[in-house]
Amino acid sequence: MDKPLVKISIRAENQRAIVEAAEAVFAEAGFKGATTAAIAAKAGVPKANLHYYFSTKEDLYRAVVERVLTAWLAAASSFDESDDPREALARYIGAKMDLARSMPLSSRIWATEIMRGAPVIQDFLDTTLAQWVEQRSRIVRRWIADGRVRPIEPKYLFYMIWATTQQYANAAHEMASLENGRPLTDEQFEAAKKQVIETIIAGVAPQTGRRASPSQT
Amino acid sequence: MDKPLVKISIRAENQRAIVEAAEAVFAEAGFKGATTAAIAAKAGVPKANLHYYFSTKEDLYRAVVERVLTAWLAAASSFDESDDPREALARYIGAKMDLARSMPLSSRIWATEIMRGAPVIQDFLDTTLAQWVEQRSRIVRRWIADGRVRPIEPKYLFYMIWATTQQYANAAHEMASLENGRPLTDEQFEAAKKQVIETIIAGVAPQTGRRASPSQT
DNA sequence: GCGGCATTTGACCGTTTGGTCAAATTTATA
């Protein structure tokens, strides 16, 4: 009576536990460095049991990466919540920062996968991501046409956003080392998020500054 | 008679060839994934010969990482070539972008090392890098005090610069996928470099824009 | 409570890998 709906199938629950353990081990040791024995141990199951659910290490890795992909897409959708450049960018950058902060392991696996040349998610790059970038680039270009963003190549803006937000997962250890070994506090992280958002927004804002209005030359 | 000065010691030349091969293999396969056999093959020497010069794989990895560190420091020094925020940042970002472009393998190894928690360069993080950041942060704070940079935490600015420039090595494959499989041309890369520099400089510039001059409130 | 299916698990195996070694060969020294 305590668990009527909670009664998840044994299969689903075991897979979840294994994938979760795999994520940690892959993130720490890389694909080749991760051993199925270590993953099984972390998940609390015998190695043979792991291979009962995921026949090969690559299968398991793929499951992990697909989980990350879901999170990536969820964060990406926050770009579309507003038509205002400042608001859209702030939301998107904020979502990506939060993703890096709350799922550092996933984020690191994602970065590694990209760096390895995307052996598993090549298809995603060529289809979903390409379309996403294409569509959002069109939005940015409209902003530029409307004079709400200075003339830039949208892709390079996205690269900057991806890199900078990812940094807070990838380089968390480095950042901690520069804070006497202590990881960024929530307050520091929020300050960093704010600064990243403001810097990028100001960085792509139309130049109203040095010269009051653009000359016609 | 043909090689009076060229006659580098056998030792130095072999070490160089091995380290170069190691860099490629480590970058492609990660530390654990790289095999000494593969490195030896790429360097054109028998595996036993590799172990004659580098007794363990870790020794070899350390040699590779130290080579990268040299390049990192060289690029870092370009920050100090000017006292003007715009010029210093432009030079530094440009140097880091060029580093990522010209030494993508090194850059990727560096990124991986950072992501792994810097097992080899921890000492560098705690000493040299910490000092570098401390000193340059002081410079940035002076710029802020002089009203030449808006109030920011210098560290988060450096994180952004490191991440964004590194991106052009780490994610070269992803970028190519978004250009129909073709890597960034030199022209595209130069445009990206320009955009990154301008975006960051505008992003940290004092707000002369929306409101002409800061109020006293 | 029985029959069938899913799950669990210890033992096992072929391969790969980092590293060793001793013998051969080359290079430097005098």
Next chain:
DNA sequence: TATAAATTTGACCAAACGGTCAAATGCCGC
């Protein structure tokens, strides 16, 4: 040219690894 030191290399080894397998156990509908 004699001798020592540095370098080269094929053969070899123990450990670690991904994956298999068959027997045992648990679970569920009827």
